[in-house]
Amino acid sequence: MSDIAEIFSEPTSRKTPAFSRLVPLVVLGALLSLTPVTDVLPTAWNTGLVVAGVSLLSAGLLVVFRGFTADRTTRSSAEVMAVFTEQDLCPTVIANANGDILSANTRARAQISAFPGARLQHCLKSRFANPAAILLRLQSNAEIHERAREDVVTVGSTIPISVFSVGQDVFCWRFLLDEDGQWDDAPFPVLTEGRNGAILRVNGMAEAILGHRPDVMGNLFPRDIPQPGEISLAETLDGQVPVTVSELSRSGTVRDLAFVADEICSPIRGRCPIR
Structure with missing residues (x-):
């Protein structure tokens, strides 16, 4: 099983609801649909019960279908991006909107210990004092403008970070570590x-x-x-x-x-x- 497949097996990374959560809905819908057959309740209620039961079953099926489609699209996008990011010369990470890492290239694994399943903000604690605030600010801009970039200044270094939306609440993060500051060679102080x-x-x-x-x-x-x-x-x-x-x-x-x-x-x- 690939790293990306392992991530999507986690409940927090899936849009498709868990089977245990669908069972009560399916059972209730089936009971309502079959109640008229038992002749337990008045005949006047049969039509309403059947409609209610079929509606619940249809709603459950629609939720499963939409979740499965969203998961499949997200997984495909992450797999395609993982192929391209592996060729990148800087640490690059694919993560969902919650910050769960879906894939990371070799440089990201080596330099910031970014592995699938980990939280991106936890991987950056050794680089930034408050990585959660930085990631939230950039991700919010990327959600609006589809991409965002910021030169994050720390003591003694400047780390340019860029992020762009891949779609389906998935983001691609690039970290240019150990880069010179943009004003280092400026002809003025x-x-x-x-x-x-x-x-x-x-x-x-x-x-x-x-x-x-x-x-x-x-x-x-x-x-x-x-x-x-x-x-x-x-x-x-x-x-x-x-x-x-x-x-x-x-x-x-x-x-x-x-x-x-x-x-x-x-x-x-x-x-x-x-x-």
Whole structure:
């Protein structure tokens, strides 16, 4: 039995109701349909009982048919995607809307221990502080726009995550591990601020200007943390330098901030790396 088949044998991954749940419905429908034969109840009730019994049996059959069709479609989609994801050069996972992994390529198994049957958020705990919130945010966007992407910044690294809907509440997740940050090679200073003012990342230009890698925004701006567009004094190894802060992007509690120091940006000199 394949990994995908094993997953769909689990009750939480199937749309088709379990046989034990259908038995009461079938028995009740059969009893109602056969009651007129026993002549136990008044003859005037026969038509109503037969209609009720047939309706219950038809409803049960319809539920089974729709569940079986949905499971078959989902299984086929997951199997096709599994073939393609195995050729991917980054960890790729196929999971349902509940986060249950249906299939994972070799790199996903090796790098994030993603195996069929496991929960995706549990596999990512070693990479992110709160993987459930990240997955929920991206999956919600994918449900609306069919795909979503986000560069998740952690301490010392940036992990781009992309997800797209395969259909039938199945999603394909790609994790570009150990990728360089999108602002690492930017020709202007950029730092990434996380929750509670923690500085998650500092690009080379920012480190060259500051002379160090600050841990929190309070160490960089001892007086007050400036809002985008404001001028504030930044603490460097050479003393305090007036800088103008600009917000480049924001994702949840993480935002990328560019700052232009007076030493490298002056209207008189006519050179400014960012406007």
